[in-house]
Amino acid sequence: MTAQNDSSIETLSFEAARDELVKVVAELEQGSPTLEHSLALWERGEALAARCEEWLLGAKRRLDAARAAASDEDDS
Numbered sequence: 612m613t614a615q616n617d618s619s620i621e622t623l624s625f626e627a628a629r630d631e632l633v634k635v636v637a638e639l640e641q642g643s644p645t646l647e648h649s650l651a652l653w654e655r656g657e658a659l660a661a662r663c664e665e666w667l668l669g670a671k672r673r674l675d676a677a678r679a680a681a682s683d684e685d686d687s
Contacts, residue, residue, distance in 0.1 A: 624666075628663050628666070632660060632663065
């Protein structure tokens with residue numbers, strides 16, 4: 612794995628996590644030289660996918676809150 616893969620997933624932006632996940636999937640699809648490397652890629656991919664989901668859920672919560680606030684203003 613590269614130095615980029617050593618970065619902490621918790622600090623990645625959505626775009627950075629998504630881009631790295633695309634690279635991990637592509638590498639897995641090409642096949643790895645060892646089972647250990649494949650497992651490490653799989654684990655990294657799972658963690659990156661979870662990070663992307665966190666960002667998306669956070670964005671959905673923000674949109675829901677904005678819609679609710681707009682609806683409350685309309686009702687006033």
